Amino acid sequence: MTDFELIRSKRRSLELRVLEDGTVQVRAPQRAPLRMVRDFVDSRRQWIADQQQRQATRPRQRWQDGEVLAWRGESLQMDVCEGRTRVVVSGPYLSVRVAEPDNELTVRTAVEGWMRRQAKPVFEDSIARQFDWFETxxxxxxxxxxxKMRTRWGSLSARGYINLNIALLHYPPAALDYVVMHELCHLKHMDHGPGFHALMDAxxxxxxxxxxxxxQPLFQP
Known part of the structure; x- marks a missing residue:
């Protein structure tokens, strides 16, 4: 029997996830019988094994001097040195200055903070460029x-929010624009039926x- 972490919530269906470390996580309705959950996990054993193998062989992002960071479809080599915290792109390099340059967590925190600051104007620009038709x-x-989302690139909530994964900054702008368009099309079609796909095609x-x-696999953060 596969070990798994069970999370109960007000959701209506079962959802299975394999996390980056190989942990199996099941999200289930509050009153779903444990036997039903176990049967569900057991029925997906091969899928779980495939996902765990994929996670185990996927290259991991290292947060050290000389390592490469995928940035908007390009590669930036990290230049990590001691200094007052600062992150800036300089040609093909990502210059990272932190108090503890040998501490990967310190470097990661600085770079991810910089990424979050870059994300808002980049994401807002993609939305603005593609929203005219929907506004009309x-x-x-x-x-x-x-x-930061483990399993989705984006989502659109009924409350009027478009949620975008910060990891999209690792990919080319065309990929970001696709996710934004996908979510904007959900304004008209909340499902993934024929109407949704027809609108995406148009x-x-x-x-x-x-x-x-x-x-395509990139380094996993």
Missing amino acids: AGFARPTLRIK RMPDWRQRKAVLE
Whole structure:
């Protein structure tokens, strides 16, 4: 029997996740019988094994001097030195100055803080460039929220928020634009039915190629 972490909530269905460290996590309704949860996990044993193997072989991001950071489809070599905290792009380098340059957590914290500051204007620009048609159709522009998400690139909430994964900054701008368009199309079609796909085809004919870029492995943070 596969070991798993069970999280109960007000959701209506079972959801299975394999985390970066290989941990199996199941999200289940509050009153779902434990036997049903176990049967669900057992029925997905091969999928779980495949995902755990994928996570185990996926390259990990190292936060050290000389390591490479994927940035908007390009590669930046990290130049990490001691100094007052500062992160800035300088040609092909990401100059990182921190108090403890040999401490990977310190470097990671500084770089991720810098990424979050870069994300808002970049993401807002993508939304603005693609929203005109939806505005003309009578939809209100959703409010941006930037998140770290394990299993999604983005989501659109019924409360008017568009949630985008900060990890999109590692990929080319065309991939970010695809995710934004995908979520904007949910303003009109909340499901992934024929109407949704027809709208995606109309608004972004090459969306499938853009989506494929997000399926290419990068260093895992």
